[in-house]
Amino acid sequence: MDKGWGVVIVAAGRGTRMGTTESKQFLLLQDKPVFIHTLEVFAAMDEVSEMVLVTGATDVERCQEWVKEYRLESHVRVIPGGKERQHSVHEGLKALGTDWVLVHDGVRPFINREQIMGCMKAAMSGGAAVLAVPVKDTIKQVNADGIVTATPDRSSLWSIQTPQAFRLSSLILAYESADRDGFLGTDDAMLAERQGMSVKVVEGSYTNIKLTTPEDLEYAAFLLKGEKKR
Numbered sequence: 478m479d480k481g482w483g484v485v486i487v488a489a490g491r492g493t494r495m496g497t498t499e500s501k502q503f504l505l506l507q508d509k510p511v512f513i514h515t516l517e518v519f520a521a522m523d524e525v526s527e528m529v530l531v532t533g534a535t536d537v538e539r540c541q542e543w544v545k546e547y548r549l550e551s552h553v554r555v556i557p558g559g560k561e562r563q564h565s566v567h568e569g570l571k572a573l574g575t576d577w578v579l580v581h582d583g584v585r586p587f588i589n590r591e592q593i594m595g596c597m598k599a600a601m602s603g604g605a606a607v608l609a610v611p612v613k614d615t616i617k618q619v620n621a622d623g624i625v626t627a628t629p630d631r632s633s634l635w636s637i638q639t640p641q642a643f644r645l646s647s648l649i650l651a652y653e654s655a656d657r658d659g660f661l662g663t664d665d666a667m668l669a670e671r672q673g674m675s676v677k678v679v680e681g682s683y684t685n686i687k688l689t690t691p692e693d694l695e696y697a698a699f700l701l702k703g704e705k706k707r
């Protein structure tokens with residue numbers, strides 16, 4: 478029997494680049510914590526059978542409270558994460574019992590059902606998929622002295638987002654291998670790629686931003702206002 482889709486939402490970071498006292502995943506957007514906006518999108522999907530929220534060890538309790546407050550407790554389990562994003566994702570993967578998994582940043586609240594479905598479908602036909610958008614700027618490689626060393630062809634460059642979708646057993650093997658080799662990646666697909674897996678890029682949306690630095694909060698407030706009007 479197909480055990481369906483599980484989701485790992487990672488929200489165990491400190492948000493150093495955001496620079497706020499409160500971690501960015503707990504900041505309020507229209508009176509609701511950022512990570513709750515994110516959880517609600519996945520919780521509304523019948524295709525999702527399990528969901529794990531990975532947060533800081535000292536934040537587990539208050540996240541459970543929030544999850545209850547927003548009536549998500551039948552959808553979400555809250556577990557503690559690790560030092561780096563990769564460690565947090567790994568904890569989430571181990572907690573799932575599904576055939577497939579979507580990994581998503583808790584601080585990407587503007588994801589929507591259509592994009593998630595696109596990613597799931599591509600993974601089911603090819604094994605692994607990530608959402609992404611073509612880069613708009615010219616990208617340059619620059620050395621330690623601030624001198625340009627290369628200008629890669631922009632037509633092949635994509636800015637990678639989440640969700641990222643995989644067969645759960647394959648991604649767990651990739652995570653175990655990275656662990657053994659002491660390899661630390663900046664996304665989940667990197668770990669799959671080093672196992673030789675083919676990862677399909679699915680075009681997403683420029684509004685699926687990751688809240689990273691303070692100006693992202695202003696843009697997020699602007700985007701939310703637009704959503705309410707629709």
Ligand SMILES: Nc1ccn([C@@H]2O[C@H](COP(=O)(O)OP(=O)(O)OP(=O)(O)O)[C@@H](O)[C@H]2O)c(=O)n1
Pocket residue numbers: 487488489490491492493494495502531558559560561562563565566582583584585687688689
């Ligand atoms: N040990 C960590 C580090 C990051 N994350 C999560 O991974 C996502 C993307 O990471 P990033 O934007 O880098 O978040 P932070 O690590 O919190 O930010 P910073 O690098 O600025 O400290 C976030 O949802 C973050 O909470 C996590 O679950 N566990």
Ligand SMILES: C[C@](O)(CO)[C@H](O)COP(=O)(O)O
Pocket residue numbers: 562582637638639663664665687689
């Ligand atoms: C996974 C990710 O969202 C892809 O853009 C990203 O790598 C998360 O963390 P980062 O620290 O901003 O690289």
